[in-house]
Amino acid sequence: MNRKENSRRDPTPRVYDKKSGEYRPVAGRQEQNAPGRKKYATPQRRSEIRRRRRRRFLLVFYILLFLAVTVGAVVVSLTVLFKIDTIEVAGTSRYPADVIIKTGGISKGENLFLADTGKASAAIQQKLPYIGTAKVSRGLPAKIKIEVAEVPVSGAVEDKGKYIVIGTNGKVLELAGELPKNCPVIKGLSLAKAEVGKTMVYKDTSQKETFESLTAAINTNKLGKITEIDLRNPSKIQILYDSRILMNLGLPSDFDYKIRFAKTILDEGGIKENEQGVLNLSVAAEDNKTFFDPSHTVSSAPSSQSSSK
Structure with a gap:
C-alpha cells in the first residue's frame, strides 16, 4: 500500500532492480530535473528541434542562392550584355x-x-x-x-580688336576676330571678365539687368534683324532695326511692351520696308502711342503710329 501511495505522489520514473528487489529512480533523471538544468527532451521535442534547424538551414541556403544568382546576373549584364552599339x-x-x-x-x-x-x-x-x-x-x-x-545670340561686344559673342543664356560663346554674320553690335556694355563657355561678369549690376531684360524681350517677341544695341545712355536705350530704323526705348523699363508694340507696327505695315527713320517708343507704355520720324531727327514733324495693347 505504501509503495502504491509513494508511486502516486512521486511521478519520477522507476525501474525494478532484481538484486535489491526494489524499485529505484531511472539513472540521471533526478539530475536532469534539478534546478538550473535543462529539462528532459522527449522524442517529439527532439524531432521538432531537428525540423526547425532544417527549416532555418534551408532558408539561409535559399537566401544565399538568390543573392548569388542576382550578383551573377548583374555581373553578366555589366560585362556581356547592354553594350552600346x-x-x-x-x-x-x-x-x-x-x-x-x-x-x-x-x-x-x-x-x-x-x-x-x-x-x-x-x-x-x-x-x-x-x-x-x-x-x-x-x-x-x-x-x-x-x-x-x-543658344540664340544676343550680340557681340567689341574689345581690343576682337568681338565677344554673347548668348541669351549669359555665356560667352566665342571670341571672334570679326563680327559674325547677323550678329548685333552691343555698344556701352562694360564687362569685367569674359571667358569662352563661362558666364559673363559685368562691371555694373544695373547694366546687367538692363541688358538681360532687353534681350529677353527681343527674343520673346521674336524681333529679328537687330543690327545694333546701344546702352551708352542709361535713360535712352536704343536698338537699330535692319540698319534703317532706330528705335528709342527711353528708360530701361517695360521692354516687353515696347518691343511688342514695335513689332506690331512692323508686321502691320505701319512702316514700309524701304523707309528709314527714328521710332520713338519711350512713352509707348504710358500713352499707348509711338512716333515715327522718317527724317532721323526728333525735332521734325512726326507722323503718329498707334497700336492697341
Missing part, C-alpha cells in the same frame, strides 16, 4: 555629330547603364558653347541619344 545626335547645331559625340566622352562598347549621361551633358555644354542644352538619354537595348539645341 549606337550613339545618335538629334537637333540643330553648328558642330558636327562626331564632334558632339567625342566631346560627350561616351563611346561604343561601353555598358549602357555605366555610361555617365550627366557628365556627358555637362561636358558638351561647357566645351561647345554654342550648344545651349544637351540632353543625353539611354535607349534599350543598347542606344545613347544626344539631343542638342543651340
